[in-house]
Amino acid sequence: MTQSYRFPPGFHWGAATSAYQIEGSPLADGAGPSIWERFAHTPGMMANGDTGDIACDHYHRYKDDVQLMRALGLQGYRFSIAWSRVLPEGTGRINQKGVDFYSRLVDELLENGIEPNATLFHWDLPAALDDRGGWLNRDIAHWFAEYANVMYKALDGRVKRWSTLNEPWVVTDGGYLHGALAPGHRSKYEAPIAAHNLMRASGAGIQAYRAVGKHEIGVVFNIEPKYPASNSPEDIAATRRAHAYMNEQFADPALLGSYPPELKEIFGPAWPDFPEDDFKLTQQKVDFVGLNYYTRAVVKHDPNAYPLKAVPVKQPNTTYTETGWEVYEQGFTDMFTWFKQRYGDIPLYVTENGSAFYDAPVAEGDVVQDPLRTSYLRKHLKAMHHAIEQGVNLKGYYAWSLLDNLEWSLGFAKRFGLYHVDFATQKRTPKATAKFYAQVIETNGAVL
Numbered sequence: 001m002t003q004s005y006r007f008p009p010g011f012h013w014g015a016a017t018s019a020y021q022i023e024g025s026p027l028a029d030g031a032g033p034s035i036w037e038r039f040a041h042t043p044g045m046m047a048n049g050d051t052g053d054i055a056c057d058h059y060h061r062y063k064d065d066v067q068l069m070r071a072l073g074l075q076g077y078r079f080s081i082a083w084s085r086v087l088p089e090g091t092g093r094i095n096q097k098g099v100d101f102y103s104r105l106v107d108e109l110l111e112n113g114i115e116p117n118a119t120l121f122h123w124d125l126p127a128a129l130d131d132r133g134g135w136l137n138r139d140i141a142h143w144f145a146e147y148a149n150v151m152y153k154a155l156d157g158r159v160k161r162w163s164t165l166n167e168p169w170v171v172t173d174g175g176y177l178h179g180a181l182a183p184g185h186r187s188k189y190e191a192p193i194a195a196h197n198l199m200r201a202s203g204a205g206i207q208a209y210r211a212v213g214k215h216e217i218g219v220v221f222n223i224e225p226k227y228p229a230s231n232s233p234e235d236i237a238a239t240r241r242a243h244a245y246m247n248e249q250f251a252d253p254a255l256l257g258s259y260p261p262e263l264k265e266i267f268g269p270a271w272p273d274f275p276e277d278d279f280k281l282t283q284q285k286v287d288f289v290g291l292n293y294y295t296r297a298v299v300k301h302d303p304n305a306y307p308l309k310a311v312p313v314k315q316p317n318t319t320y321t322e323t324g325w326e327v328y329e330q331g332f333t334d335m336f337t338w339f340k341q342r343y344g345d346i347p348l349y350v351t352e353n354g355s356a357f358y359d360a361p362v363a364e365g366d367v368v369q370d371p372l373r374t375s376y377l378r379k380h381l382k383a384m385h386h387a388i389e390q391g392v393n394l395k396g397y398y399a400w401s402l403l404d405n406l407e408w409s410l411g412f413a414k415r416f417g418l419y420h421v422d423f424a425t426q427k428r429t430p431k432a433t434a435k436f437y438a439q440v441i442e443t444n445g446a447v448l
Ligand SMILES: N=[N+]=NCCCCNC(=O)[C@@H]1[C@H]2[C@H](O)[C@@H](O)[C@H](O)[C@@H](CO)[C@@H]12
Pocket: 018, 021, 166, 167, 170, 222, 224, 292, 294, 295, 323, 325, 352, 400, 407, 408, 416
């Protein structure tokens, strides 16, 4: 009997983006600068000197982009809100024109039968708050709750699914430890403090929602399953450290109210003794958790690797994407199994999954042929279906990304979109993967 890949009735199919990566016009209509506005305009920080000044011009083209979503039959759209568009100084004065943009976007989605899924923070912290210490200042938990309340008041009731943060690991690893992302710090003393305050802020945002919210709120983590390069005790210990650092450092304070012991092992004296009371804030009941999956890592011990003493090992005879990530769909299934075992049967959404491959330019009206991206999607949807068959409480899937966009400091060259964007003309062109995904949605997976 051939395997059926039909998903449960009501499984939710969507696509995802984020504000700084697609909107453009970062300072329009009274918006304040974010740390990404500053970082992108700092020479040497961005590939090819790319910035989010225009990006996909979604700030002006959002109605047309909603029609692209409708053409795929999307049931949901995950977007983020630029904090400094609505609170130019991060706290205090509200910029109503900024709030109005997101209100118009939500209404456009609802009018087209697409469910809005809003992320409050997708890395673009207001620069004014960074000037006050940003994620290193414990007060940011209150600043974030103030911002969250402004958006709950403006959009709740129309937005039925909220996320506090997107991928706090990337914010601290990229923005505070290695410096490759905004705000570009390089300190193993700052990274744990920023990580902890991110989870305090997320907890404060969830608490604020419980007072006024009518629907669902959760938090989004990137998970990258780790596999030892050998059975040596050193490699197994290195894998354990890498797993705790990337996959447990944020979910544990949110869902267990504690940190894994490996973090003190990794950071040593740079790991603060956080007040026990903090975990009463970081640990809040969530309605769902969003998991972003791209790849796995095979890990070996390396005494010179800072600060993990662990490094990834490139795998032979397999496919890697343009961002250097191994195509490994078994890791997708393994991720769900691990998550359920450690944190219990919390409703889950895949809030991001996708791949960057080179896309050849096409003639007018054609479809961009992207077989490697279609293969990645097909393999990962099947792997996700296996997880559901194994009893994982998975409610939906958001493809990353609706559009080719600004891949942060890697610029526009790394293309994850279901739709190709010609950034010189802003023309959107569907890729073959978009057509395939539309069939997946129409048949609820039966076409896989
Ligand atoms: N090494 N390594 N391993 C993989 C670690 C992945 C960490 N980066 C992400 O998950 C980011 C997430 C982000 O939300 C989005 O804004 C980004 O555009 C995508 C694509 O990059 C993904």
